Amino acid sequence: MDKTLKKIALIGQPNVGKSSLFNRIANKRIAIVSDMAGTTRDIRKHEIEIMDRKALMLDTGGIDETNDAIFSNVKRKAIETAKEADIILFMVDGKNIPDDKDKELFYELQRLGKELALVVNKIDNDKELERLWEFFEFGIGDENLFGISVSHNRGTKNLFEWIYQHLPVNLETVAREEAEALKKQREEDFDFDDEDYSSEEIENITDDNNKEVDENKINVAIIGRVNVGKSSILNAILGEERSVVSPIAGTTIDPVDESFEYKEKQITFVDTAGLRRRGSIEGIEKYALMRTKEMLDKANMALVVLDASRELTDLDEKIAGLVDEYGLGTIIVLNKWDENMDTFQKMEEEIRRRFRFLSYAPIIAVSAKTGRSIERLKEKIIEIHNNYIQRIPTSQLNRVIEEAVSRHSLPSPNGVYLRIYYTTQFDTRPPRIALVMNKPNLLHFTYKRYLINYLRDNFNFEGTPIHVIARGKNDKMGDEEYLERDR
Numbered sequence: 153m154d155k156t157l158k159k160i161a162l163i164g165q166p167n168v169g170k171s172s173l174f175n176r177i178a179n180k181r182i183a184i185v186s187d188m189a190g191t192t193r194d195i196r197k198h199e200i201e202i203m204d205r206k207a208l209m210l211d212t213g214g215i216d217e218t219n220d221a222i223f224s225n226v227k228r229k230a231i232e233t234a235k236e237a238d239i240i241l242f243m244v245d246g247k248n249i250p251d252d253k254d255k256e257l258f259y260e261l262q263r264l265g266k267e268l269a270l271v272v273n274k275i276d277n278d279k280e281l282e283r284l285w286e287f288f289e290f291g292i293g294d295e296n297l298f299g300i301s302v303s304h305n306r307g308t309k310n311l312f313e314w315i316y317q318h319l320p321v322n323l324e325t326v327a328r329e330e331a332e333a334l335k336k337q338r339e340e341d342f343d344f345d346d347e348d349y350s351s352e353e354i355e356n357i358t359d360d361n362n363k364e365v366d367e368n369k370i371n372v373a374i375i376g377r378v379n380v381g382k383s384s385i386l387n388a389i390l391g392e393e394r395s396v397v398s399p400i401a402g403t404t405i406d407p408v409d410e411s412f413e414y415k416e417k418q419i420t421f422v423d424t425a426g427l428r429r430r431g432s433i434e435g436i437e438k439y440a441l442m443r444t445k446e447m448l449d450k451a452n453m454a455l456v457v458l459d460a461s462r463e464l465t466d467l468d469e470k471i472a473g474l475v476d477e478y479g480l481g482t483i484i485v486l487n488k489w490d491e492n493m494d495t496f497q498k499m500e501e502e503i504r505r506r507f508r509f510l511s512y513a514p515i516i517a518v519s520a521k522t523g524r525s526i527e528r529l530k531e532k533i534i535e536i537h538n539n540y541i542q543r544i545p546t547s548q549l550n551r552v553i554e555e556a557v558s559r560h561s562l563p564s565p566n567g568v569y570l571r572i573y574y575t576t577q578f579d580t581r582p583p584r585i586a587l588v589m590n591k592p593n594l595l596h597f598t599y600k601r602y603l604i605n606y607l608r609d610n611f612n613f614e615g616t617p618i619h620v621i622a623r624g625k626n627d628k629m630g631d632e633e634y635l636e637r638d639r
Contacts, residue, residue, distance in 0.1 A: 160208070240261055375457065388518075542580065583613065583619070588623060
């Protein structure tokens, strides 16, 4: 996340349409939209682009005077966010007359001396524009007062133009999508048509295939059952309170992106909403479950958080299975270790028995409450990321695979002689390795398992799955018929 971007804070009482406006500006469904007041509880951040100018949009929880612990925390965070922002959009409900609570908060924001716009939502037609006159009593000029209807997309153009005028000119080109498209095209076109390729030629092709990847950016998804301490772990790693923490199950509703730099790496955490059993999901948490897979799709590493103070369940296995499905670098985090002092060996054996598909993932016992092993967890994130993005030279891969075959010969199904011509790694995140051979469809999965284990014995692939593809010389890259995941 670019720290030089101007920040725009979106503030207002619950249910005035902030999340809908946030989605409209972001041009995608980032926030969760619901008629239930108080849906947004955390501060979400998202880079936006209005024409050629970029900014960082901050969507805060609704301000509501209440004794409820969660909303009191949300109000404090909203004010703190406004102080950090460069531009403030204060949103009110145009269906209601201005109330004293809105005025008091608006004057408090006005004293901050920031660029401030009063956004009156739910002005659905021209006749309702007359209600805007009532909001001039806030003491704001008409150039900073905007009557809009997010649901009908009325008046938003003028608001976007106002925001655009207050953003600095951004000379950077948007080349990331083009680079990704180019990378995808190269993967589709990449082919071992010529059996006379040398190791050096293969190496040049595969290195060029991945050169657009930014190896200094790590996207980490935090997943686990409800109330296992995902938000607390996020706060402990960041060293400050970023996500609203509450003992009430399901406090985290929307995913919250938080970035920080550590050892020259930019680590972005995605604190996903708590997962519950599908049959017991009610109201807004149904949307949160839908968002979880989207966030995993953006991540390249996952922290699978388990509660050391409670027994493992089938739901823990299902959630962990999502990580395997998306092929992410993985660390299994045992939280609340201070509440259960049973031997680590006993707990580890139970995890390995249930999570055989994550046999490559290290297990770290931590306590978000006391900070135990949090630094070790941060170190391990860097280490696993390096394993996840590493590329093994073709010459070394061929040497190891040849050694493996000499120790345990290739099978001969129905008398058919199998031969591996050469081996090369054609992609990373996770490592994807091609076995170029004569009869790829006859290579049994058990032998692939043997080769994967042999690779792990010779190279450091801790925390990362390995995808092996047995393919013929004329198979195009992208043919998934022979894909074998490391499971």
